[in-house]
Amino acid sequence: MSSEERYVFVIEWFDQAASLIRKYNLTYFTVDNTIDMFDIKNRRIFLKRCQYPGLSVSELFIGATVTIYSRQLKVIDYADVFTRQKFETQRSKTFGMIKPDCYNNIGKIIDIIYSKGLRITNLKMIKMTLTNARQFYAEHTGKPFFEDLTNFMSSDVVVGMELVAENAVPKWRELMGPTNPITAKTDSPNTLRAIFGTQGTHNAVHGSDSATSASRELNFFFSLPNSPAVLNNCTCCIIKPHAIYQAGKIINMILEEGFEISAMMMVHLDKPTAEEFFEVYKGVLPEFTAMVDHMTSGPCIAMEIRQENVVNAFRQVSGPLDPEVAKHLRSNTIRAAFGIDRVQNAVHCTDLPEDGVLECEYFFRILSGR
Numbered sequence: 001m002s003s004e005e006r007y008v009f010v011i012e013w014f015d016q017a018a019s020l021i022r023k024y025n026l027t028y029f030t031v032d033n034t035i036d037m038f039d040i041k042n043r044r045i046f047l048k049r050c051q052y053p054g055l056s057v058s059e060l061f062i063g064a065t066v067t068i069y070s071r072q073l074k075v076i077d078y079a080d081v082f083t084r085q086k087f088e089t090q091r092s093k094t095f096g097m098i099k100p101d102c103y104n105n106i107g108k109i110i111d112i113i114y115s116k117g118l119r120i121t122n123l124k125m126i127k128m129t130l131t132n133a134r135q136f137y138a139e140h141t142g143k144p145f146f147e148d149l150t151n152f153m154s155s156d157v158v159v160g161m162e163l164v165a166e167n168a169v170p171k172w173r174e175l176m177g178p179t180n181p182i183t184a185k186t187d188s189p190n191t192l193r194a195i196f197g198t199q200g201t202h203n204a205v206h207g208s209d210s211a212t213s214a215s216r217e218l219n220f221f222f223s224l225p226n227s228p229a230v231l232n233n234c235t236c237c238i239i240k241p242h243a244i245y246q247a248g249k250i251i252n253m254i255l256e257e258g259f260e261i262s263a264m265m266m267v268h269l270d271k272p273t274a275e276e277f278f279e280v281y282k283g284v285l286p287e288f289t290a291m292v293d294h295m296t297s298g299p300c301i302a303m304e305i306r307q308e309n310v311v312n313a314f315r316q317v318s319g320p321l322d323p324e325v326a327k328h329l330r331s332n333t334i335r336a337a338f339g340i341d342r343v344q345n346a347v348h349c350t351d352l353p354e355d356g357v358l359e360c361e362y363f364f365r366i367l368s369g370r
Protein backbone atom coordinates (compact mmCIF):
# COMPACT_ATOMS: atom_id res chain seq x y z
CA MET A 1 0.00 0.00 0.00
CA SER A 2 1.40 3.40 -0.91
CA SER A 3 1.31 6.35 1.43
CA GLU A 4 -0.91 8.14 -1.03
CA GLU A 5 -3.31 10.53 0.65
CA ARG A 6 -6.99 9.61 0.45
CA TYR A 7 -10.16 10.77 2.11
CA VAL A 8 -12.91 8.25 2.74
CA PHE A 9 -16.53 9.17 3.42
CA VAL A 10 -19.68 7.20 4.12
CA ILE A 11 -22.34 8.25 1.68
CA GLU A 12 -25.97 7.36 1.18
CA TRP A 13 -28.02 7.09 -1.93
CA PHE A 14 -31.77 6.67 -1.94
CA ASP A 15 -32.49 4.08 -4.59
CA GLN A 16 -35.99 4.99 -5.70
CA ALA A 17 -36.55 1.93 -7.83
CA ALA A 18 -35.83 -0.39 -4.93
CA SER A 19 -37.12 2.10 -2.36
CA LEU A 20 -34.15 1.63 -0.06
CA ILE A 21 -31.13 3.53 1.11
CA ARG A 22 -27.81 2.21 -0.19
CA LYS A 23 -24.56 3.00 1.59
CA TYR A 24 -21.14 3.35 0.05
CA ASN A 25 -17.64 4.38 0.92
CA LEU A 26 -16.53 7.17 -1.36
CA THR A 27 -12.76 7.53 -1.58
CA TYR A 28 -11.14 10.67 -2.91
CA PHE A 29 -7.48 10.35 -3.92
CA THR A 30 -5.86 13.77 -3.72
CA VAL A 31 -2.79 12.84 -5.76
CA ASP A 32 -4.71 12.67 -9.04
CA ASN A 33 -8.22 13.82 -8.04
CA THR A 34 -9.75 10.42 -8.70
CA ILE A 35 -12.57 8.71 -6.84
CA ASP A 36 -13.91 5.25 -6.30
CA MET A 37 -17.03 3.89 -4.61
CA PHE A 38 -17.42 0.74 -2.59
CA ASP A 39 -20.81 -0.84 -1.83
CA ILE A 40 -20.70 -1.42 1.93
CA LYS A 41 -23.47 -4.00 2.23
CA ASN A 42 -22.57 -6.12 -0.78
CA ARG A 43 -18.84 -5.67 -0.14
CA ARG A 44 -17.87 -4.93 -3.69
CA ILE A 45 -16.50 -2.14 -5.84
CA PHE A 46 -19.39 -0.08 -7.16
CA LEU A 47 -17.41 2.49 -9.13
CA LYS A 48 -13.88 1.73 -10.24
CA ARG A 49 -11.28 4.37 -9.51
CA CYS A 50 -11.69 7.06 -12.16
CA GLN A 51 -11.34 10.74 -12.87
CA TYR A 52 -14.47 12.66 -12.00
CA PRO A 53 -13.79 16.31 -12.82
CA GLY A 54 -17.28 17.36 -11.70
CA LEU A 55 -16.37 16.73 -8.07
CA SER A 56 -13.82 18.75 -6.16
CA VAL A 57 -12.60 17.96 -2.69
CA SER A 58 -14.05 21.22 -1.39
CA GLU A 59 -17.53 19.81 -2.02
CA LEU A 60 -16.98 16.96 0.43
CA PHE A 61 -18.13 17.64 3.96
CA ILE A 62 -20.64 16.06 6.32
CA GLY A 63 -24.15 17.00 5.23
CA ALA A 64 -23.14 17.84 1.67
CA THR A 65 -25.05 16.46 -1.28
CA VAL A 66 -22.93 15.61 -4.28
CA THR A 67 -24.04 14.31 -7.65
CA ILE A 68 -22.07 11.52 -9.27
CA TYR A 69 -23.32 10.10 -12.55
CA SER A 70 -26.76 11.64 -11.95
CA ARG A 71 -27.09 10.04 -8.53
CA GLN A 72 -27.64 12.39 -5.64
CA LEU A 73 -25.43 11.20 -2.80
CA LYS A 74 -25.49 12.48 0.72
CA VAL A 75 -22.25 12.59 2.69
CA ILE A 76 -23.18 11.29 6.14
CA ASP A 77 -19.93 10.44 7.92
CA TYR A 78 -16.18 10.05 7.76
CA ALA A 79 -15.15 6.47 7.11
CA ASP A 80 -11.77 6.60 8.84
CA VAL A 81 -9.88 8.47 11.52
CA PHE A 82 -7.47 10.12 9.10
CA THR A 83 -10.30 11.72 7.14
CA ARG A 84 -12.10 12.80 10.30
CA GLN A 85 -9.03 14.48 11.73
CA LYS A 86 -8.10 16.15 8.50
CA PHE A 87 -11.58 17.54 7.88
CA GLU A 88 -12.69 18.38 11.39
CA THR A 89 -9.70 20.59 12.00
CA GLN A 90 -9.75 22.17 8.57
CA ARG A 91 -13.31 22.77 7.67
CA SER A 92 -15.90 24.30 9.94
CA LYS A 93 -19.18 26.13 9.88
CA THR A 94 -20.38 29.44 11.11
CA PHE A 95 -23.58 31.41 11.04
CA GLY A 96 -23.65 34.67 9.12
CA MET A 97 -26.57 37.02 8.79
CA ILE A 98 -27.26 40.09 6.67
CA LYS A 99 -29.09 42.53 8.92
CA PRO A 100 -32.18 44.58 7.92
CA ASP A 101 -30.12 47.72 7.12
CA CYS A 102 -28.37 45.81 4.34
CA TYR A 103 -31.33 44.63 2.28
CA ASN A 104 -30.13 46.60 -0.74
CA ASN A 105 -26.64 45.13 -0.40
CA ILE A 106 -27.62 41.44 -0.10
CA GLY A 107 -26.23 40.67 -3.56
CA LYS A 108 -22.99 42.56 -3.01
CA ILE A 109 -22.38 40.86 0.34
CA ILE A 110 -23.05 37.36 -1.04
CA ASP A 111 -20.65 38.12 -3.87
CA ILE A 112 -17.92 39.17 -1.43
CA ILE A 113 -18.52 36.02 0.64
CA TYR A 114 -17.94 33.78 -2.39
CA SER A 115 -14.97 35.82 -3.57
CA LYS A 116 -13.25 35.33 -0.19
CA GLY A 117 -13.53 31.55 -0.46
CA LEU A 118 -16.37 30.98 1.99
CA ARG A 119 -19.06 28.58 0.78
CA ILE A 120 -22.74 29.13 1.45
CA THR A 121 -24.23 25.76 2.27
CA ASN A 122 -27.62 27.00 3.40
CA LEU A 123 -29.40 30.32 3.10
CA LYS A 124 -32.81 31.63 4.01
CA MET A 125 -34.50 35.00 4.19
CA ILE A 126 -36.85 35.45 7.11
CA LYS A 127 -38.47 38.20 9.10
CA MET A 128 -37.77 37.62 12.77
CA THR A 129 -40.44 38.40 15.31
CA LEU A 130 -39.38 40.47 18.32
CA THR A 131 -39.49 37.27 20.37
CA ASN A 132 -37.16 35.54 17.88
CA ALA A 133 -34.72 38.45 18.06
CA ARG A 134 -34.76 38.48 21.88
CA GLN A 135 -34.04 34.75 21.95
CA PHE A 136 -31.35 35.00 19.32
CA TYR A 137 -29.55 37.76 21.25
CA ALA A 138 -30.40 36.39 24.73
CA GLU A 139 -26.78 36.79 25.88
CA HIS A 140 -27.21 40.59 25.62
CA THR A 141 -30.41 40.77 27.67
CA GLY A 142 -30.30 43.81 29.95
CA LYS A 143 -27.55 45.64 28.10
CA PRO A 144 -28.28 49.26 27.15
CA PHE A 145 -28.50 48.50 23.43
CA PHE A 146 -30.68 45.37 23.81
CA GLU A 147 -34.06 46.99 23.06
CA ASP A 148 -32.72 48.91 20.08
CA LEU A 149 -30.96 45.85 18.76
CA THR A 150 -33.92 43.49 19.00
CA ASN A 151 -36.38 46.09 17.59
CA PHE A 152 -34.00 46.67 14.71
CA MET A 153 -33.43 42.97 14.02
CA SER A 154 -37.18 42.33 13.88
CA SER A 155 -37.96 45.46 11.82
CA ASP A 156 -37.45 43.88 8.40
CA VAL A 157 -36.11 40.83 6.60
CA VAL A 158 -32.70 39.30 7.29
CA VAL A 159 -30.76 36.71 5.29
CA GLY A 160 -29.18 33.95 7.38
CA MET A 161 -26.42 31.78 5.97
CA GLU A 162 -24.52 28.66 6.93
CA LEU A 163 -20.95 29.46 5.91
CA VAL A 164 -18.29 26.80 5.48
CA ALA A 165 -14.54 27.38 5.31
CA GLU A 166 -11.30 26.56 7.01
CA ASN A 167 -11.59 28.22 10.41
CA ALA A 168 -14.96 29.58 9.41
CA VAL A 169 -15.72 31.43 12.67
CA PRO A 170 -12.61 33.69 12.74
CA LYS A 171 -12.53 33.95 8.97
CA TRP A 172 -16.06 35.37 8.80
CA ARG A 173 -15.50 37.67 11.81
CA GLU A 174 -12.39 39.03 10.16
CA LEU A 175 -14.29 39.74 6.98
CA MET A 176 -17.08 41.44 8.98
CA GLY A 177 -14.72 43.71 10.89
CA PRO A 178 -15.14 45.45 14.27
CA THR A 179 -18.59 45.59 15.90
CA ASN A 180 -18.73 49.38 15.71
CA PRO A 181 -18.92 50.52 12.06
CA ILE A 182 -17.29 53.88 12.86
CA THR A 183 -14.27 52.09 14.31
CA ALA A 184 -14.35 49.73 11.35
CA LYS A 185 -14.23 52.60 8.85
CA THR A 186 -11.06 53.99 10.43
CA ASP A 187 -9.31 50.77 11.53
CA SER A 188 -10.38 48.15 8.95
CA PRO A 189 -11.79 49.98 5.92
CA ASN A 190 -12.02 46.86 3.75
CA THR A 191 -14.38 44.98 6.06
CA LEU A 192 -18.11 44.53 5.50
CA ARG A 193 -19.05 46.61 8.53
CA ALA A 194 -16.83 49.45 7.34
CA ILE A 195 -18.27 49.35 3.83
CA PHE A 196 -21.93 48.69 4.58
CA GLY A 197 -22.47 49.59 8.24
CA THR A 198 -23.62 53.02 9.38
CA GLN A 199 -23.66 53.37 13.15
CA GLY A 200 -24.03 51.44 16.42
CA THR A 201 -26.58 48.72 16.03
CA HIS A 202 -26.80 49.17 12.23
CA ASN A 203 -23.63 47.29 11.44
CA ALA A 204 -24.71 45.33 8.35
CA VAL A 205 -23.86 41.77 9.32
CA HIS A 206 -23.80 39.27 12.16
CA GLY A 207 -21.36 36.44 12.76
CA SER A 208 -21.08 33.81 15.47
CA ASP A 209 -18.29 34.40 18.00
CA SER A 210 -17.36 30.72 18.57
CA ALA A 211 -18.04 27.24 17.28
CA THR A 212 -20.51 26.69 20.11
CA SER A 213 -22.44 29.86 19.26
CA ALA A 214 -22.34 28.90 15.59
CA SER A 215 -23.99 25.60 16.25
CA ARG A 216 -26.64 27.16 18.51
CA GLU A 217 -27.36 29.98 16.05
CA LEU A 218 -27.52 27.71 12.99
CA ASN A 219 -30.01 25.42 14.72
CA PHE A 220 -32.04 28.35 15.98
CA PHE A 221 -32.21 30.24 12.70
CA PHE A 222 -32.81 27.36 10.33
CA SER A 223 -35.67 26.02 12.41
CA LEU A 224 -37.53 29.35 12.37
CA PRO A 225 -40.63 28.92 10.22
CA ASN A 226 -41.49 32.47 9.24
CA SER A 227 -40.77 32.85 5.53
CA PRO A 228 -41.67 36.39 4.54
CA ALA A 229 -43.22 35.21 1.22
CA VAL A 230 -46.24 37.33 0.29
CA LEU A 231 -47.66 34.98 -2.36
CA ASN A 232 -49.38 37.60 -4.47
CA ASN A 233 -48.23 39.82 -7.36
CA CYS A 234 -45.11 37.69 -7.51
CA THR A 235 -42.92 35.72 -9.84
CA CYS A 236 -40.54 32.90 -9.03
CA CYS A 237 -36.86 33.05 -9.95
CA ILE A 238 -34.50 30.16 -9.34
CA ILE A 239 -30.75 30.64 -9.61
CA LYS A 240 -29.55 27.40 -11.16
CA PRO A 241 -26.74 25.26 -9.68
CA HIS A 242 -24.10 26.18 -12.29
CA ALA A 243 -24.60 29.88 -11.48
CA ILE A 244 -24.59 29.57 -7.71
CA TYR A 245 -21.20 31.25 -7.34
CA GLN A 246 -22.62 34.15 -9.37
CA ALA A 247 -25.68 34.36 -7.13
CA GLY A 248 -24.50 37.59 -5.52
CA LYS A 249 -24.14 39.32 -8.87
CA ILE A 250 -27.52 38.03 -10.09
CA ILE A 251 -29.29 39.13 -6.90
CA ASN A 252 -27.63 42.52 -7.14
CA MET A 253 -28.81 42.91 -10.72
CA ILE A 254 -32.39 42.04 -9.69
CA LEU A 255 -32.35 44.60 -6.86
CA GLU A 256 -30.75 47.28 -9.01
CA GLU A 257 -33.49 46.78 -11.61
CA GLY A 258 -35.91 47.83 -8.88
CA PHE A 259 -37.51 44.49 -8.09
CA GLU A 260 -38.33 43.50 -4.53
CA ILE A 261 -37.00 40.15 -3.33
CA SER A 262 -39.59 39.20 -0.73
CA ALA A 263 -38.47 35.64 0.00
CA MET A 264 -35.36 33.62 -0.65
CA MET A 265 -34.13 30.13 0.19
CA MET A 266 -31.35 27.82 -0.84
CA VAL A 267 -32.64 24.39 -1.75
CA HIS A 268 -31.15 21.20 -3.10
CA LEU A 269 -33.86 19.70 -5.28
CA ASP A 270 -34.16 15.95 -5.59
CA LYS A 271 -35.33 14.39 -8.82
CA PRO A 272 -39.01 13.81 -7.98
CA THR A 273 -39.31 17.38 -6.73
CA ALA A 274 -37.65 18.88 -9.81
CA GLU A 275 -39.78 16.72 -12.09
CA GLU A 276 -42.91 17.83 -10.31
CA PHE A 277 -42.00 21.52 -10.34
CA PHE A 278 -41.10 21.48 -14.05
CA GLU A 279 -43.83 19.04 -15.08
CA VAL A 280 -45.46 21.44 -17.59
CA TYR A 281 -42.26 21.38 -19.66
CA LYS A 282 -42.28 17.59 -19.97
CA GLY A 283 -42.77 16.66 -23.63
CA VAL A 284 -42.66 20.36 -24.54
CA LEU A 285 -39.05 21.30 -23.92
CA PRO A 286 -36.57 18.97 -25.65
CA GLU A 287 -34.08 19.58 -22.84
CA PHE A 288 -36.50 18.46 -20.11
CA THR A 289 -34.40 15.53 -18.85
CA ALA A 290 -31.16 17.47 -19.05
CA MET A 291 -32.81 20.33 -17.20
CA VAL A 292 -34.03 18.10 -14.37
CA ASP A 293 -30.55 16.56 -14.12
CA HIS A 294 -28.99 19.98 -13.93
CA MET A 295 -31.48 21.34 -11.41
CA THR A 296 -30.68 18.44 -9.06
CA SER A 297 -26.90 18.65 -9.48
CA GLY A 298 -26.29 21.17 -6.70
CA PRO A 299 -27.93 23.85 -4.59
CA CYS A 300 -30.26 26.44 -6.15
CA ILE A 301 -31.55 29.69 -4.72
CA ALA A 302 -35.30 30.21 -5.11
CA MET A 303 -36.74 33.70 -4.77
CA GLU A 304 -40.12 35.35 -4.67
CA ILE A 305 -39.87 38.56 -6.69
CA ARG A 306 -42.43 41.36 -6.71
CA GLN A 307 -43.26 44.45 -8.74
CA GLU A 308 -46.11 45.67 -10.99
CA ASN A 309 -46.83 43.10 -13.75
CA VAL A 310 -43.91 41.24 -12.34
CA VAL A 311 -44.00 38.01 -14.36
CA ASN A 312 -43.58 39.79 -17.69
CA ALA A 313 -41.33 42.51 -16.30
CA PHE A 314 -39.02 39.91 -14.80
CA ARG A 315 -38.91 37.88 -18.01
CA GLN A 316 -37.53 40.99 -19.72
CA VAL A 317 -34.67 41.15 -17.21
CA SER A 318 -34.01 37.39 -17.41
CA GLY A 319 -33.77 37.52 -21.19
CA PRO A 320 -34.35 34.89 -23.89
CA LEU A 321 -34.18 31.23 -22.84
CA ASP A 322 -31.09 30.60 -24.95
CA PRO A 323 -28.08 32.56 -23.66
CA GLU A 324 -26.59 32.68 -27.19
CA VAL A 325 -29.68 34.49 -28.42
CA ALA A 326 -29.65 36.63 -25.29
CA LYS A 327 -26.02 37.66 -25.89
CA HIS A 328 -26.84 38.84 -29.40
CA LEU A 329 -30.21 40.43 -28.88
CA ARG A 330 -30.47 41.42 -25.22
CA SER A 331 -26.97 41.74 -23.84
CA ASN A 332 -27.98 43.44 -20.60
CA THR A 333 -30.06 40.48 -19.36
CA ILE A 334 -29.26 37.91 -16.65
CA ARG A 335 -29.04 35.04 -19.14
CA ALA A 336 -26.75 36.98 -21.48
CA ALA A 337 -24.42 37.75 -18.59
CA PHE A 338 -24.46 34.44 -16.70
CA GLY A 339 -25.92 31.75 -18.99
CA ILE A 340 -23.89 29.01 -20.69
CA ASP A 341 -26.41 27.07 -22.76
CA ARG A 342 -30.16 26.38 -22.95
CA VAL A 343 -30.05 24.17 -19.83
CA GLN A 344 -27.47 26.10 -17.87
CA ASN A 345 -29.11 29.42 -18.56
CA ALA A 346 -28.49 30.97 -15.13
CA VAL A 347 -32.09 31.34 -13.96
CA HIS A 348 -35.51 29.84 -14.22
CA CYS A 349 -38.30 32.40 -14.20
CA THR A 350 -42.06 31.93 -14.25
CA ASP A 351 -43.48 31.89 -17.80
CA LEU A 352 -47.13 32.84 -17.39
CA PRO A 353 -48.61 35.55 -15.18
CA GLU A 354 -51.12 33.10 -13.69
CA ASP A 355 -48.30 30.78 -12.54
CA GLY A 356 -46.32 33.31 -10.49
CA VAL A 357 -48.17 32.66 -7.26
CA LEU A 358 -48.29 28.90 -7.82
CA GLU A 359 -44.55 28.60 -8.37
CA CYS A 360 -43.77 30.73 -5.31
CA GLU A 361 -46.18 28.66 -3.25
CA TYR A 362 -44.34 25.56 -4.33
CA PHE A 363 -41.11 26.72 -2.70
CA PHE A 364 -42.28 28.95 0.11
CA ARG A 365 -45.30 27.00 1.26
CA ILE A 366 -45.12 23.39 0.10
CA LEU A 367 -41.37 22.70 0.27
CA SER A 368 -40.92 24.83 3.37
CA GLY A 369 -43.79 23.04 5.05
CA ARG A 370 -45.45 26.34 5.87
Ligand code: ADP
Binds near residue numbers: 178209
Ligand atom coordinates in the same frame (compact mmCIF):
# COMPACT_ATOMS: atom_id res chain seq x y z
P1 ADP B 1 -20.86 41.30 17.44
O1 ADP B 1 -22.08 41.42 16.57
O2 ADP B 1 -19.66 41.93 16.81
O3 ADP B 1 -20.61 39.90 17.92
P2 ADP B 1 -21.93 41.88 20.10
O4 ADP B 1 -22.26 40.45 20.17
O5 ADP B 1 -21.17 42.50 21.22
O6 ADP B 1 -21.13 42.21 18.74
O7 ADP B 1 -23.25 42.71 19.93
C1 ADP B 1 -24.33 42.24 19.15
C2 ADP B 1 -24.86 43.38 18.30
O8 ADP B 1 -25.40 44.38 19.17
C3 ADP B 1 -23.82 44.12 17.49
O9 ADP B 1 -23.55 43.52 16.24
C4 ADP B 1 -24.46 45.47 17.31
O10 ADP B 1 -25.47 45.42 16.30
C5 ADP B 1 -25.16 45.67 18.65
N1 ADP B 1 -24.31 46.42 19.60
C6 ADP B 1 -23.28 45.94 20.32
N2 ADP B 1 -22.74 46.90 21.09
C7 ADP B 1 -23.44 48.03 20.84
C8 ADP B 1 -23.37 49.37 21.31
N3 ADP B 1 -22.46 49.73 22.20
N4 ADP B 1 -24.26 50.24 20.82
C9 ADP B 1 -25.19 49.87 19.92
N5 ADP B 1 -25.32 48.64 19.45
C10 ADP B 1 -24.46 47.71 19.87
Ligand code: MG
Binds near residue numbers: 207208209
Ligand atom coordinates in the same frame (compact mmCIF):
# COMPACT_ATOMS: atom_id res chain seq x y z
MG1 MG C 1 -21.80 38.67 19.16
